[in-house]
Amino acid sequence: MVEADRTAESYVAGHGLLDGRTAVVTAAAGAGIGGATARRFLEEGARVVIGDVHARRTKETVGRLAEEFGAGRVHGTSCDVTDEAQVAALFDLAEQCHGGLDIVVNNAGLGGTALLTDMTDEQWGTVVDTTLTGTFRCTRAALRRLRADGRGGIVVNNASVLGWRAQAGQAHYAAAKAGVMALTRCAAVEAAPHGIRVNAIAPSLALHPHLAQVTSGMSS
Numbered sequence: 001m002v003e004a005d006r007t008a009e010s011y012v013a014g015h016g017l018l019d020g021r022t023a024v025v026t027a028a029a030g031a032g033i034g035g036a037t038a039r040r041f042l043e044e045g046a047r048v049v050i051g052d053v054h055a056r057r058t059k060e061t062v063g064r065l066a067e068e069f070g071a072g073r074v075h076g077t078s079c080d081v082t083d084e085a086q087v088a089a090l091f092d093l094a095e096q097c098h099g100g101l102d103i104v105v106n107n108a109g110l111g112g113t114a115l116l117t118d119m120t121d122e123q124w125g126t127v128v129d130t131t132l133t134g135t136f137r138c139t140r141a142a143l144r145r146l147r148a149d150g151r152g153g154i155v156v157n158n159a160s161v162l163g164w165r166a167q168a169g170q171a172h173y174a175a176a177k178a179g180v181m182a183l184t185r186c187a188a189v190e191a192a193p194h195g196i197r198v199n200a201i202a203p204s205l206a207l208h209p210h211l212a213q214v215t216s217g218m219s220s
């Protein structure tokens, strides 16, 4: 995301909306929505546990945020959402550090560009494994734990406008994001009786330095 100027008068300061809550955010060590979500949650008073497949950046992000918001409020571990054991370890960390969790943001998702006729099984599988199956795995883990705690909670799945729009070269990503939306609807119906809200968001373009780099030179 384009870095916010937090000193600007227009920047909205936190209102303590998440005071006392614990949030888990996946794929939160990058330059985009995950990292921005973790930061905003901290600004709103939450304790945050971040995961990301990139171990070094996870450590650096935790260090940076801990310096700013206090070590006791930020923890993290490397977590690849395609790996069940690593997902379990991320949720375990939230329990160890804060005795449970209240909010889970399933942010991890991967893209790529290939026309359907050129798309390999590997390209399809990589995008679907992280974007759809990873969201399934993390939603399942979140609901199991939130239900066991019995205190309700919130799960937010990061989909995309491509879940309902068409774009050449995006069949794998669009199909995976449509799947995230369908998964979210079914999960919401199952979780509601337990006081757990499950929603998806569908961002359009949220440009950040890494995305700008990987999309530069691509035709629109």
Ligand SMILES: NC(=O)c1ccc[n+]([C@@H]2O[C@H](COP(=O)([O-])OP(=O)(O)OC[C@H]3O[C@@H](n4cnc5c(N)ncnc54)[C@H](O)[C@@H]3O)[C@@H](O)[C@H]2O)c1
Pocket (backbone or CB within 6 Å): 001, 026, 027, 028, 029, 030, 031, 032, 033, 034, 035, 051, 052, 053, 054, 057, 079, 080, 081, 082, 107, 108, 109, 110, 111, 130, 134, 158, 159, 160, 161, 202, 203, 204, 205, 206, 207, 208, 211
């Ligand atoms: N940025 C956009 O324009 C945009 C638009 C619509 C939807 N989205 C969705 O928002 C989410 C975040 O994307 P973003 O572009 O803002 O970047 P981001 O910085 O939030 O996420 C990128 C991070 O994901 C991590 N990651 C990649 N594979 C992973 C895996 N298997 N397990 C755990 N972490 C992994 C990377 O290491 C990187 O740090 C994605 O689901 C994406 O599809 C983004």
